[in-house]
Amino acid sequence: MARPTTTRRVGILTAGGDSPGLNAAIRGFGKAAIGHHGMELFGFRDGVTGLVENRYIELDSARLSGILTVGGTILGTSRDKVHRWNVDGETRDMVPTVVENYEALGLDALVVLGGGGTAKNAQRLVDAGLNVVHLPKTIDNDIAETDTTFGFATATEIATEAVDRVHSTAHSHHRIILTEIMGHRAGWLTLAAGIAGGADVVLIPEIPYTVESVADTIKARLERGSSFSVVAVAEGARDVEDTADYEAAQLLVQVAKTPEARRAAKAHLAHVEDSQREHSFRLARELEAATGLESRVTILGYVQRGGAPCAADRLLATRLGAAAADLVARGEYGVMVAARGDGTVPVPLSDVAGKVKLVPPDHGWVEAARKVGTGFGD
Ligand code: F6P
Numbered sequence: 001m002a003r004p005t006t007t008r009r010v011g012i013l014t015a016g017g018d019s020p021g022l023n024a025a026i027r028g029f030g031k032a033a034i035g036h037h038g039m040e041l042f043g044f045r046d047g048v049t050g051l052v053e054n055r056y057i058e059l060d061s062a063r064l065s066g067i068l069t070v071g072g073t074i075l076g077t078s079r080d081k082v083h084r085w086n087v088d089g090e091t092r093d094m095v096p097t098v099v100e101n102y103e104a105l106g107l108d109a110l111v112v113l114g115g116g117g118t119a120k121n122a123q124r125l126v127d128a129g130l131n132v133v134h135l136p137k138t139i140d141n142d143i144a145e146t147d148t149t150f151g152f153a154t155a156t157e158i159a160t161e162a163v164d165r166v167h168s169t170a171h172s173h174h175r176i177i178l179t180e181i182m183g184h185r186a187g188w189l190t191l192a193a194g195i196a197g198g199a200d201v202v203l204i205p206e207i208p209y210t211v212e213s214v215a216d217t218i219k220a221r222l223e224r225g226s227s228f229s230v231v232a233v234a235e236g237a238r239d240v241e242d243t244a245d246y247e248a249a250q251l252l253v254q255v256a257k258t259p260e261a262r263r264a265a266k267a268h269l270a271h272v273e274d275s276q277r278e279h280s281f282r283l284a285r286e287l288e289a290a291t292g293l294e295s296r297v298t299i300l301g302y303v304q305r306g307g308a309p310c311a312a313d314r315l316l317a318t319r320l321g322a323a324a325a326d327l328v329a330r331g332e333y334g335v336m337v338a339a340r341g342d343g344t345v346p347v348p349l350s351d352v353a354g355k356v357k358l359v360p361p362d363h364g365w366v367e368a369a370r371k372v373g374t375g376f377g378d
Pocket of ligand 1: 017079115138139140182183184235305
């Protein structure tokens with residue numbers, strides 16, 4: 001039943017890398033906003049790009065039907081940054097344009113579905129006076145202040161199945177198979193899938209590894225009669241030396257005082273990151289030399305982000321979407337809707353923007369894995 005509300009016109013967009021559950025969240029928010037609170041809803045195309053270029057469609061109940069189970073996002077997405085817009089090779093701040101478009105459409109609020117980068121964009125719009133609510137999505141599960149994010153459960157299912165499946169082929173050929181899983185900063189997905197898929201070694205960015213330690217775990221298995229091993233390795237995992245180089249390059253960016261020094265430090269960081277990109281293949285060669293077992297690499301890539309969301313993500317996205325509609329109806333803005341246990345809580349965006357939730361090296365999942373004999377390469 002529609003109830004009287006002062007918030008009548010709301011915009012919504014999806015930004016950052018796509019993630020299973022985005023459509024479920026659009027639907028969850030939209031059905032509650034339109035059906036329960038009597039609002040009108042406008043969907044901006046391709047993340048903040050649509051907001052800057054004023055490209056949107058009206059989302060009515062019919063448009064929201066049948067999308068709960070659909071992967072990707074019906075609105076499209078991008079990783080564009082609202083304050084750093086490239087126009088003919090020049091960088092411009094488009095926040096004033098976004099404010100104009102928001103006002104011209106007569107919006108009362110804007111709902112943004114995204115990860116850490118989106119939270120930063122959202123904070124800039126809040127600072128410019130817009131009424132914004134953020135919903136946490138990412139397969140990486142690395143957003144601060146929320147128990148979890150939608151997309152993570154689905155990606156965990158997919159990566160777990162992959163780790164499961166490589167077991168039989170590794171076993172048949174007496175090989176080491178390294179399964180590279182997404183997550184360039186946080187290792188949650190690799191850790192979850194590695195544990196659930198029974199990987200023998202789990203390598204994540206938060207725990208630097210040495211080749212010797214990984215090889216020791218594999219050799220110990222050989223001695224016990226297991227002539228194969230499965231390694232779940234995060235795309236951002238690094239050995240001890242690479243970690244030191246990477247952290248030193250990051251520090252240079254942080255301490256750079258002038259724009260020129262910052263540019264040079266960023267270029268150096270990009271170079272370090274580039275040189276470390278093929279690390280799974282290098283590790284496979286090193287393990288082959290250290291153990292005498294043939295090694296192979298499987299990079300899971302975008303299958304982890306594509307396709308239908310699992311039941312847990314559909315449930316989470318619907319809960320967060322409906323909770324966001326309530327917040328918008330109450331005029332509670334400048335917040336992210338965090339998942340906490342079975343409930344949700346609004347958290348100030350300033351507590352989320354620019355932060356990354358990493359795996360604490362003594363996290364319960366890590367400790368449980370160590371107790372069942374999983375190696376972390378440290
Ligand atoms: O943030 C989600 C994520 O899938 C990361 O795990 C991965 O490192 C990154 O996006 C890849 O981004 P893109 O698709 O833009 O290359």
